[in-house]
Amino acid sequence: MRAIAAATVWADNTPGDYLPLFLLLGLAVLLGATQLIASHVLGKRGVPSPAKDSAYECGIEAETSAHTRFSVKFYLVAVLFILFDVEVVFFFPWAVFFGSGDPAGIFENRQALMQFAFAEMMVFLGILFLGWYWVVKKRALDWEEA
Amino acid sequence: MIWDVLGKLLHAFLVVGLVLPLMAALMVWAERRVSAFMQDRLGPNRVGPAGLLQPIADVLKFIFKEDVIPGHVNRVMYVLAPLMVFVPALIVFSVVPYARGMAIAPLNIGILLVFAVSSLGVYGITIGGWASNSKYSLYGGVRASAQMISYELALSLSVIPIFLVTGSMNLESVVAWQAQNVWLLLPLFPAFIIFLVSSYAETNRLPFDCPEAETELVAGYHTEYSSMKFAIFFMAEYINMITFSALVVTLFFGGYTLPFLELPAGLWGTVLSGCIFAAKVSFFLFLFLWVRWTLPRFRYDQLMDLGWKVMLPACLVLIVCTAGVRAFIWPG
């Protein structure tokens, strides 16, 4: 693999570069809403009936409300997701730093920067891995458990 | 300034308002034809040549169907949920360079934005399931969100090695790097596998379609949906498939470039690059269908195990290996 000096330097964005996203947001809402309204206006007029107004349960009438309490496992998944997601967020700037080629000229060479970045991420990742290992050991993620 | 904005709006409208829905419609047709082919049937072949106009007939039918809003639902949320899935699905495509120098929003944080916006898709599915006030819907919605957030971790971690190698999160420069060196598929094959598998889970496609699981949950989170609202959920799923195929191509298969092929300058080269991109994306769309009719569905506990106990540590090991190789053996 050859060096990639040219590809790593990319012009900074301006806030204007993000304008398409907001235009797109408006466009997408408009498109979706148009379709919903079109089907509301053009759709066949139906006759209201109790069958239409009841939840589908394969022909048997619903006896209890659908809104029951869920297993705490789902919360655990959501909490663990947040925590790991925060750690993932650190990886992105780290990867950019790792491959940045040291434009400020702080290190002796590219490789020195990479080794430094590697070492600091090893510490971070080691602790993260410890957490993951503990969670697995505790069988907290075993879906069938309890 | 105003022309600039209008130009961007037109670009966004052409790609996201016309081409993407058209591709999604084609994909619906392809899905039905390919399924039929794999099951030794004919599939839809009456409307238009080879049944190509079938999706248009489907859409018209959806629009003219009765717009039922059942009495037991939370009306506002029930109507908003399809939109909350549809809007992020459309926005995500904007950072993908679909031809040389062509992306609706060429951003430096490219891939990070993809994850940020597509993570908002969870809302629509969860809210849709909850607002329907029906057991199948709620179970489907909750399953879907737990599955999507679990695989989002593996998905976002699996692209980190790419940036370790290319040094940029800008998708255009990832493509440029691959054009100069080698398709990232070769050095980062495990990352490709993890990304591909996670993207199947993110789009709720087989073998990870537990949120819909016809045989146990009727239709999952959209059980209570009909007419155009159902169609919008459906369309969002297809657009997500297209976006993820486009991302796989961009990140691992050289995007709009081909090895040993110098793209000619000017308009002709841009068109050619777009065609190359479309051809590659088509293959991965076909793979979605192929997998669907080949593999059975995972059980929910297997799916969660795979995400948390296999994919997640595999990603971490991969990151360590890639960084280690770059830092000590092959600084490039």
Place this chain on the structure above:
Amino acid sequence: MTAFFWLFAVLAVAAAMLAITRRNGVAAALWVALVFVCIAAQFVLMRAYFLAAVEVLVYAGAIMVLFLFVIMLLNLDEKEAARLEGPRLHAAGVVLAALFLTGLVFTVREAGLFEVPIGSQGSMLPAGETGNVARDLFLEFLLPFEIASFLLLAAIVGAVLITKRRLT
């Protein structure tokens, strides 16, 4: 740019107001998600693109999803919800909010952000691009970064212990 600032500022405040006045918890959570998106837009205007993406990814895409889970699946009925109201809890809420606001104003003043003219951009957060964030984070603020991993580890252990107790 100033026009965009006001657009998203007003939208954020309006969404926050709506969030705290909704009776329906799910609706409130969705309004809060909109607040986060508006704040991300403000970060974009200040050229802090990385922060904007993280704001959406972590706050709107992860933390609010957990909130939504809790609200939807805990499914408090009227009686239980009524038990959680009353003058004492309201007073506690007001005090906490006041404390938080004081802390916020103090921090903003210390950082000298009140002197920055509204809607000005570029000079405010020159470190917003990912590369600059990365350089600061992994060179200057290396120790806080490593300590953060311990915080996260503690949070993981806490979450698992609490839910495990519920399960058994």
